[in-house]
Amino acid sequence: ETGVTQTPRHLVMGMTNKKSLKCEQHLGHNAMYWYKQSAKKPLELMFVYSLEERVENNSVPSRFSPECPNSSHLFLHLHTLQPEDSALYLCASSQAASVAYEQYFGPGTRLTVT
Amino acid sequence: AQSVAQPEDQVNVAEGNPLTVKCTYSVSGNPYLFWYVQYPNRGLQFLLKYITGDNLVKGSYGFEAEFNKSQTSFHLKKPSALVSDSALYYCAVGEIGNTGKLIFGQGTTLQVKP
Numbered sequence: 483e484t485g486v487t488q489t490p491r492h493l494v495m496g497m498t499n500k501k502s503l504k505c506e507q508h509l510g511h512n513a514m515y516w517y518k519q520s521a522k523k524p525l526e527l528m529f530v531y532s533l534e535e536r537v538e539n540n541s542v543p544s545r546f547s548p549e550c551p552n553s554s555h556l557f558l559h560l561h562t563l564q565p566e567d568s569a570l571y572l573c574a575s576s577q578a579a580s581v582a583y584e585q586y587f588g589p590g591t592r593l594t595v596t
Numbered sequence: 597a598q599s600v601a602q603p604e605d606q607v608n609v610a611e612g613n614p615l616t617v618k619c620t621y622s623v624s625g626n627p628y629l630f631w632y633v634q635y636p637n638r639g640l641q642f643l644l645k646y647i648t649g650d651n652l653v654k655g656s657y658g659f660e661a662e663f664n665k666s667q668t669s670f671h672l673k674k675p676s677a678l679v680s681d682s683a684l685y686y687c688a689v690g691e692i693g694n695t696g697k698l699i700f701g702q703g704t705t706l707q708v709k710p
Contacts, residue, residue, distance in 0.1 A: 486639070488639075513696055515696065522702075523702070524600075524686075524699075524700045524701060524702045524703070525640075525686065525688075525700040527697055527698065530695050530696050530697065532695065532696075537695040538695045538696075538697055540697075572639055572640070574639075574640075576696055578696075579695045579696040580692070580695075580696055581628040581690025581691065581692060581696055581697070581698060582628065582647060582692065583696070584630065584642040584645055585640075585642070585696070585698070586642065587632075587639030587640040587641070588639050589637070589638055589639045590638075590639050
């Protein structure tokens with residue numbers, strides 16, 4: 483349960499604000515992921531990092547900016563968001579950036595854009 | 597392109613009865629298949645995966661899944677359901693060679709009644 487932590491758990495921000503989501507994994511993994519979970523929609527992969535290098539950007543708008551300073555930490559910087567960006571943002575990690583390895587998820591950050 | 601279908605939004609079973617949550621997939625190569633469970637206000641938890649080998653895969657909490665290549669299915673099963681199994685279940689598929697990218701189904705809510 484505490485293998486992947488995310489802060490904050492809840493965030494309300496205006497469309498002109500800038501905020502950041504933080505994820506930390508304590509599992510010694512080399513890959514980290516950001517997902518978006520919206521109501522009534524499947525999980526959408528946003529970004530994949532492998533050893534701090536971004537290896538996947540799933541056509542995400544530039545108002546979302548990821549940062550991976552080391553293999554244990556992952557950030558998602560948010561600016562000028564839209565109301566439709568309101569969702570649960572999930573972070574995950576895996577041993578390596580390969581589908582052969584299961585992903586371990588954090589509890590998510592519930593984001594509301596007003 | 598990869599895709600996953602979970603044809604049932606909700607499955608209702610009585611406690612003690614067997615349960616099945618259905619999943620079908622489409623990939624161009626050999627599939628890597630996963631089941632995850634999500635409890636309210638929590639991230640996803642890994643249940644089991646199929647990569648290769650025996651078509652019947654056993655996972656956490658007494659769950660198992662059967663890989664059927666001819667029917668392109670990977671149904672989740674449990675011989676005797678518990679009320680505590682009530683949660684949201686996601687099937688996911690990936691292809692080897694990509695960067696850990698999983699395609700998730702829309703999810704199936706399992707409701708186990710006492």
